[in-house]
Amino acid sequence: MGMKLLVCGGAGFIGSTYARQRVLEHGDEVTVLDKLTYAGREENLREVAEHPSFRFMRGAIEDPAAVSAAIAGGSPEAIVNFAAETHVDRSISEPDAFVATHALGTYVLLEAAREHGLRYLQVSTDEVYGSIEQGTFTEDSPLRPSSPYSATKAGADLLVQAYVHTYGLPALICRGSNNYGPYQYPEKLIPLMILNALHGDSLPVYGDGMQVRNWIHCSDFARAIAHVLERGVPGEVYNAGGPDEQPNIEVVRRIVALTGASDAQIEHVTDRPGHDRRYSLSSQKVRALGWSPQVRFDDGLERTVAWYRENSWWWEPIRSGEYRAYYERQYGRALS
Ligand code: NAD
Numbered sequence: 001m002g003m004k005l006l007v008c009g010g011a012g013f014i015g016s017t018y019a020r021q022r023v024l025e026h027g028d029e030v031t032v033l034d035k036l037t038y039a040g041r042e043e044n045l046r047e048v049a050e051h052p053s054f055r056f057m058r059g060a061i062e063d064p065a066a067v068s069a070a071i072a073g074g075s076p077e078a079i080v081n082f083a084a085e086t087h088v089d090r091s092i093s094e095p096d097a098f099v100a101t102h103a104l105g106t107y108v109l110l111e112a113a114r115e116h117g118l119r120y121l122q123v124s125t126d127e128v129y130g131s132i133e134q135g136t137f138t139e140d141s142p143l144r145p146s147s148p149y150s151a152t153k154a155g156a157d158l159l160v161q162a163y164v165h166t167y168g169l170p171a172l173i174c175r176g177s178n179n180y181g182p183y184q185y186p187e188k189l190i191p192l193m194i195l196n197a198l199h200g201d202s203l204p205v206y207g208d209g210m211q212v213r214n215w216i217h218c219s220d221f222a223r224a225i226a227h228v229l230e231r232g233v234p235g236e237v238y239n240a241g242g243p244d245e246q247p248n249i250e251v252v253r254r255i256v257a258l259t260g261a262s263d264a265q266i267e268h269v270t271d272r273p274g275h276d277r278r279y280s281l282s283s284q285k286v287r288a289l290g291w292s293p294q295v296r297f298d299d300g301l302e303r304t305v306a307w308y309r310e311n312s313w314w315w316e317p318i319r320s321g322e323y324r325a326y327y328e329r330q331y332g333r334a335l336s
């Protein structure tokens with residue numbers, strides 16, 4: 001018998017990966033509650049949409065009526081919260097929704113978990129620790145977020161911890177490093193560069209491109225979240241980092257090679273304000289629960305490039321829709 005789960009934000013990139021894994025590989029019963037912002041897409045859930053153990057409900061986590069309806073519909077044992085605004089650049093130009101979803105939305109879900117006696121897992125990010133030039137962050141490192149995205153995610157984490165300490169809520173936090181893989185919205189580095197490379201567009205590297213990210217395949221992060229929910233100690237934080245760190249410029253060069261694009265497409269553009277130089281996570285604590293990442297970056301990146309090549313049905317409507325206008329605003333030039 002699997003678990004009954006309420007997966008908030010399950011129509012996004014990582015939430016849909018987790019929902020697919022739980023329903024198709026583990027026999028869990030999953031209700032997804034998702035607002036379907038620009039980043040949330042029902043197509044991401046097409047492999048489970050008709051499954052008898054899967055249910056989709058459209059609604060916002062900051063709406064108590066929508067959350068109550070999702071709990072009444074799915075009778076979950078646990079809430080797993082992926083719902084978030086997730087792009088740092090958008091948090092710099094338009095922070096409002098980040099505050100609403102991360103602060104108010106997390107609060108509404110925590111209240112619902114308390115009222116119904118549910119286990120709760122907050123999906124969080126390494127960005128709450130801020131930048132680290134050398135060494136690696138552990139779960140005890142102080143929170144020093146730098147962008148509106150990471151600051152509001154850190155605020156949500158603190159609220160979760162307050163519910164643990166004050167009300168004894170059995171809540172856990174899992175902080176992941178930079179994810180990549182299929183179904184990632186093309187505003188993020190890897191899918192943006194893959195699609196621009198395939199279209200002959202320029203490849204906009206912020207600043208010198210020597211910023212370092214710790215890449216984890218979304219299937220590995222989704223499995224880490226499942227491990228933490230099932231085996232973690234309530235009240236604890238678990239980091240889940242990927243096996244490989246890469247400077248951005250190296251990632252872009254590999255994408256150029258894998259797509260057959262030209263190095264001449266690489267263009268260094270104005271840096272992101274307040275850009276974090278390096279993220280790095282120690283995952284010893286979640287490894288002690290029996291998890292380890294399975295996908296090395298070279299292999300995962302090759303498979304990801306192949307997925308975007310083969311799934312133009314998924315990205316064509318995105319690239320011709322809202323994303324086009326966003327790209328022009330953000331980069332001051334049009335996509336081809
Ligand atoms: P995503 O932007 O692809 O998906 C976010 C989903 O949340 C979308 O389906 C969106 O419609 C939904 N959503 C947004 N606001 C909502 C609201 N108010 N109510 C209900 N649904 C709402 O993001 P992702 O990359 O899949 O990230 C998922 C989670 O993982 C986030 O919490 C993010 O902070 C965290 N995370 C992401 C990464 C990464 O590299 N992408 C790394 C570590 C942690």
Ligand code: TYD
Nearest residue numbers: 088178187188189190192204205206211248
């Ligand atoms: P991103 O995918 O936005 O993730 P995050 O900011 O959460 O780490 O960016 C990853 C890295 O790539 C980050 O250092 C910023 C850089 N970047 C670029 O150089 N150019 C781009 O067009 C984008 C979107 C990101």
